[in-house]
Amino acid sequence: MNHRFLSTVALAASMALTVGCKTSKPVSDTNGPDAPLPEISQEEAPSETSEPVWAPKKYAFNPSRTKAHDLLHTTLRVSFDWEKQYLNGLAELTLKPYFYPQRQLVLDAKGMDIHSVHLMNGYEATPLHYEYDGQKLSIDLGREYTREEEYKLEIDYTAKPNELEAGGSDAITEDKGLYFINPLGTDPNKPQQIWTQGETEASSAWFPTLDTPNERMTQDIYITVKPEFTTLSNGTFMYSRQNADGTKTDYWKQELPHAPYLAMMAIGKFAVVKDQWHDMDVDYYVEPEYEATAKKIFGNTPEMLEFFSQKLGVKYPWAKYAQVVVRDFVSGAMENTSASTFMEDLQLNERELLDKSWDGIIAHELFHQWFGDYVTTESWANLPLNESFANYSEYLWAEHKYGADEAAYLQLDEMGQYMSEAQTKREPLIRYYYNDKEEMFDSHSYAKGGRVLHMLRTLVGDEAWWASLNLYLTRNKFSDVEVAELRMAFEDVTGKDLMWFFDQWFMKPGHPELTVTQSYDKGQLQLHVRQVQDTTYMPIYRLPLQVAVWTGGKEQLFPIVVDQAEEVFTFDVAQKPQLVVFDAEQQLLAEVTHEKTEDELLFQFSNSGQLALKLESMAELQEQAARPQVQEMYRRGLQDNFWAVRSAALSVLSGLKEGQVAKIEPMVVKMATQDAKGSVRADALLALAAWNGNKHQQLFKQAMQDSSYQASAAAILAYAGTGAADTMQQLAKFEDEENEEVSLALATMYAVQAGPEKYDWFVRKLRAANNGDLYYLLQSFGAYLAANSQTNTPEAIALLADYAKNHNLYYVRAAAYQALMVMSEKPEVQALLQEIKAGEKDERLLDMYGE
Template structure:
């Protein structure tokens, strides 16, 4: 292979195959290596980097008033990006008599506040500091007295100093997309995002998760727009000024952060489940594929309702896709919002499925919406369940291996975060409520729920969830309510489980060793986690032992820092598999011989065990005995096993895989999983250079964009004389994967003639695609200094200053660094740093 090819493939790998090809696998690294453990352990008197941080206590909101109902009458000024609203709030004191009401109302103009008696209003004294609206009610009200306020206001979301987090990148509540219609290829839309406490940017409310209200929303808008909100659509009325007013009614109480609206030129694709209206709101270009994207929703509704024994609790279920969303998705009551990435054409659907995120938001309709966390400290009661629903759905619909694959990814995600952060799942001590939206609340929380399910058994698991939901419906909860539901069903005291997994930081770090002598297997288990910060865990697990080809399973309970278990075994065990169900959230170091790992791959029957064997033996992959296992892996039923084997074999030299090369060549054409076909092509590219030109040429016509993109990368690396012509033929393809593959090639091969192509793609790119394109564009600018024009500098400067996603701003800034020898660029970079407010970027910029 030539050096230019190495550069292309290396960059492609760094980009995780252009961010779109789903080749990446969770790395099954559940063993704390000795060196890593030494690094993580603090020296005497020092604190580990992951130690829980000291923050102030964050309780739930004190309930002085009870917000019973909200009526909103709203209209919009597209040019100024304002919302004009008339809010009518019905309240009463929660328990103690009250004369004063404090509402959340961020960044608004408050025009008037009236106490309403029928149609008559009495103006009330009030003060407003830009965040809180304080109203003198004129008299003291008791908890038996309702009162109604009318607030005339203007919401100005773009003038509110917002912030955000990794999960929710902005919190200004109300968003105007392409408000003046000046951005080509982007529709005009208005949408909201309420979590955590951002809905109070567009209507005055008590913006806390332990509050609940019913609502009416009257939306006045131009007639070409379709609206969506919570609850039931009641009517649309034409107005004398040419506008229309749509009326949506939410009759069941829900938390204010779950209120929503979405406005755009949508088509509404109708579906149903039982007697329930199920609709998908998409842009017109995706009308024909909407049911293929969201079409499993009715089956999910049936599955979750049946298993929980609690009917879906809301009047409808709609799903809407919006542009430039500030998160992946949001579970607004009866109307979930999704990022634009979910809109796929027929060909993209061959490569991608969004079932996980669709199941996640749907499960929230029970866990989060029907039963709501009383404070953000208890967020895992929402997010851990939604995370685990992805496992439950995959297990039901696609089988245990696909569910296990998802769970391995969750384990890796949490362990990666645990390198620098270990907090309790339920944490009242945090710096900012947005900090709760992390891999602890999601990934760790889902894995903990799986252990709870394994502990109590499936029947008790579903019965406990049923009790939790029915006992606490339309109310707010803390973690004790979940524990008590499980205790009341099972009759067991589960304080120990909830204490160690929900209330304490970290995870078990286990070292397992074994010794066999005279028919006795001794298994020693050590808990080596730092007990200064983490508990000594109680861990019910199963140990599987194979002797003479026969398997025996032994349940054990680990509850000490060091324990030894003895088991009868007639002969030297062929394999000892600790945590036979692979259900623990833990790191486990258990050394095995080559023969044991080969046996494990073929007999353990767990996806995690197969992947572990492949990865543990990767340094021996060239040996014939081990390579036999890899050959079996290339033909495994689950795509992740085939993909893992390909990834390991691709690192060998060409001569070391000669016996497997025909099989891999066949996989590049015939494997049923497009991601595996793509990875097989890249493996061949690493070995064969020009030898596989005809194969790459054939693969460019594959029905999968992922495969076509991999073929483009591979063909470009052959040095073929017509490679440039081949690339050009794909420049107009409407595919993120293809565009990013071309950008990867052009970054190291193209000259100034591709400048216009790069600029066009950058201007049209969606958020994630833009991030990856900027990586290649930086390399392109470095290779083509004549393209470092004022236009480019201005474009990158605007992205680095004002793009709503911090990681896109970071990528634009890094791309500018290519031109930092120019005085004007150096000045611009200083301005960018001076204006940046995001702590993550300030740290990166060395501020």
């Protein structure tokens, strides 16, 4: 499972973001991460006498689900009432008692009408007594069965997902399992689709099952739809049968067992673009408009299949691999067995592909086919056994395909995401004491987990890492696991006792907080290391690492193990070091305070070779950026081979005054049109605008036609900022552009510069926007309404009220509510705001809306 990220030009549009939990990442050209959607936090600062706001919470223990019955096989025959948004289903379940004899079976079946339950013996059906409370279907089997006896049930039911009480989380925004998109075809901006989303326990909203990750079943699904629709499900497509009533029935067969939450369907008018890996079908399901670019979006999939299969020593285990893009998906993506589902943001045109690649999320869901599908966590408490590996696969693929810097940039992003979350939340990675299973889908399970796996790989070495993963997968295939089984695989391969590593990193909350100081005297370097984390909640860590020491321009590496609250390490060094780097490999998940002089930071930038250390030097010296020797470092940063270093240099330099950058400005002018990376060209344009936009007005005008949408959007902002007389005329040329970066740039400027004539443009863009873009457009629309009171019409009020009441994403509802507040002097709006508050169930929004 992957959540949702936005694109970078939202930042250029001057919209503030806060770091949220791990989501799917659109990335520029290769794998550079963009800003996550905002979380709305209402945390209050703790008092001096209270425990830290991040202190682990004390909830009840959540064990794995007891197995009373074993679900062996599920056959589903489904059709749909598009108008009512119902699924009409006939489910045949094959089960047997797990160990102890059983007479009663309790199935998960949420929000259904149960028409009948029969015990099947061939074609002979015996009705069974059952009770149903809307969530659980309790069936009297008529007699006691032993673990040697299989039995089959046939359940006739109707699923009514829209009548379920709304639920969900930041990661998976709804949990109704089955979704009808534009079911009556009345929305011209959306195709008609049906799709499912099972994680965590929502498959039972569209078929009766044992909805738990420690259950596995094989599966047949017969899907009846109109012939113009294409279907997708798990496993192999067997046939399509034409029916007498003009419909067709497609039959999909999943022959290998998988967890019920991984069952899926997708139905729509898709273009199916064929690809192949060895003799296996690899298909991409997209809207017809994107048929021509589907292979450019997903085309690295066969190479990923080869890379992961070779490295793991376990060939991709399923019959096919399909990837489908759907509208209004409730998360970033989902790793359904052999058929992953993705949000609509993956659909890119040729020009958008110049800026973005979705390789990270594609690799993430593919790696889940091993870690999550082939081997599945036994409980949601052990979710990092799924998500940490999928998260780390993004690093593995970036390292393989794009090089060390791209991989390191991803790791820095993961560190930032976790550290941001750690300000208000610190829990063990493996946590049995959660309040709600949905809380497991956070930056601990994803970002921290990925970094912990990287430390484990560094600790044991590459050969042992891959051998241990092979043993873990082959030993536990088609089964459910807990973290001890991962540890034992590594111990059996390496011969090492790794309990200490798994205990401190998987079972304990938090992370090390270290202060490092150094001194040199008479040929000896002393490194004083203190662990200063709050040991009321966190352990004293054992940290194997390497210290890098540079003397005479040469590097020496010294391995050490930090395992005390305070200790001193002494190294024989012939002369005073030019630089000392604690954790030379930059692999440690920790907050490290190690003060360095200006000279040391300048040396570090030029000599370390590590992306993290280069970026650290630039960040630490930004207050001295006007000094000649420091500015020379930034000048070299502008020429760095890696785009993120160039962008970081531009970001710092843009904060200087024009007179302070006279020597650098010509280089930035050249970068604004010639840098190979569109996002860097965008950063260069914004830097020039910050220094003296009027001076570069013609350059901005030309750059609005840049092939990169990101650069074009930055040029729009820069040109509008010059106050050119023809600004509105120039911006109007882009009003029909569907790209979100350009639309957000226009919205930002129109919010403060346009009059009532742009009202219709705003409404059109709002109605066509997807979820993330809608959040930002609503912010600009609110500012626009504040500046144009004559546009505060009943139509505008009704549009915002609909979003504030009914949108499935809490942050979109929040943005709509805030936009309505602009008109709060109107009595009808005051009444609406009260109505919205009364109907809102999300605690974050209720806190925000409070008096």
